[in-house]
Amino acid sequence: MSPPIRRLALILVVPLLLFSAAIAYYYANLGFTSTDNAYIRQDKISISAEVGGIIVDVAVPRIDPLAAADHLGDTGLAALQLLDMEIQRQAAMIAYLDNFYAMTIFIFGVALLPLLLKPIFLNNHDLEGRDDN
Known part of the structure; x- marks a missing residue:
């Protein structure tokens, strides 16, 4: 070539x-x-239940066949409502006790005010009546 x-x-x-x-x-x-930075991009899909709330009881064993109207379990919505009512009751009790505590402090403060101010008035009265000359 x-x-x-x-x-x-x-x-x-x-x-x-x-x-x-x-x-x-x-x-x-x-x-x-x-990848160089250990990030892998992937399409995101959301997985969620069709039932709202927390499932607290499953009424169906694993192998039994199901019909369309079968009761599958309990979401615990009634239990959550009871817990919400208990939280509201306890919040009301805390507000009541807070007001009671504030009123008790106010009443004792008003009742003890003359006792706390009495030495000041006595000292001023003694100073006015005393003749240092």
């Missing part, structure tokens, strides 16, 4: 070999995910 034909063959064959190696590498790693 003459040098111009050899040069032309190298110019065409080397890029063709590199391109085919790149294509083979791409198809060999097509199903794999790699």
Whole structure:
């Protein structure tokens, strides 16, 4: 082969070999995910129950066949309502005790005020009546 034909063959064959190696590498790693920062992107789907609330009782064993109108369990909505009523009752009791405590402090403060101020008045009265000359 003459040098111009050899040069032309190298110019065409080397890029063709590199391109085919790149294509083979791409198809060999097509199903794999790699990352540098350990984050993999994935479509997000939400999974949620069709029943609102907390399921507290399941009334169906695992293997029994079900019909459309079968009772499957209890969501505990009544129990949550009872807990909510108990929380409201306790909040009302706390508010009552807080008001009672404030009124008790106020009444004792008013009742004890003369006893607390009595030494001040006595000292002022004694100072007015005393003659230091």
